[in-house]
Structure formats: structure tokens, C-alpha cells
Amino acid sequence: MARRTRELRTEEGWPVKTKQFGRPELSVGVYVLEEDKQAEPHDRHIPDSIRIEVLTRDQFRCRKCGWNTQDRRKEDPRQLLELHHLDYHSEGGSNTTDNLITLCNVHHDDVHRMHIDRSELLIWTGVSIL
DSSP states (O other), X not given: OHHHHHIIIIISOOOEEBTTTBOTTSOTTOOEEOSSOOOOOOOOOOOHHHHHHHHHHTTTSOTTTOOOGGGOOTTOSOOOEEEEESSOGGGTOOSSXXXXXXXXXXXXXXXXXXXXXXXXXXXXXXXXXX
């Protein structure tokens, strides 16, 4: 279900909220469609080959905290690794390895909630050059 929710949110543009994605007061397993409005169509799908290349480059770990899925614990809000566009996809950023970084779901949410831009993100994650 978590994977399908991510697909609906990131690939199909629906504003689905969960406990880890924008609505911490929700119970685990509760999904909320905040508004019946799909984002404008654009190529949201990151090809599997690019996804694997980025995850491999980042050693299947969050570039901020080093978390990976083998560290998953029920009480830990970090449950997924996600790819984040350094130059936002909605603003024309491409689905290329040099524009993507691996983050855990908690830090990915933080980036969007705090509106961290590319230069701040590179400092925040300790990444000098990808």
C-alpha cells in the first residue's frame, strides 16, 4: 500500500497525505486525499534504470542520516528511501542521476516542509558534488 500511495502522489500527482507525508497526526495506514485535484501532467516517472543508478551511487542510504531499509524499526518513522530532485521536477528539473539524491522519507519531507533549495540541500546533506 505504501508503494502505491507513493506512486499516486509522486507519479500521478494526487495530494495523498499519510503519517509520514505531511500529516503526522494520522494513524499508520490512514491515507487522506486532501483535495480532489491532480497536479498538471508531466513526466513524473523516474525510469527504473535511473532509480537503481542513484540508489547504488548513494549506497542505498539516506544522504542526510545514512539510514537504509535494513535499519527499519517499527517505532522509527523512517520507513522508505525516496529519490528527491535537486532541481525540483515541478520546476523543470530532470529525471537524471545528477539531479537526484536518495533521502529517507523523514528527511525528504523535511526538505519540502522547510523549502530547502539545491545549494542548502547539498550543504545540509554534506554532499559536495554529485
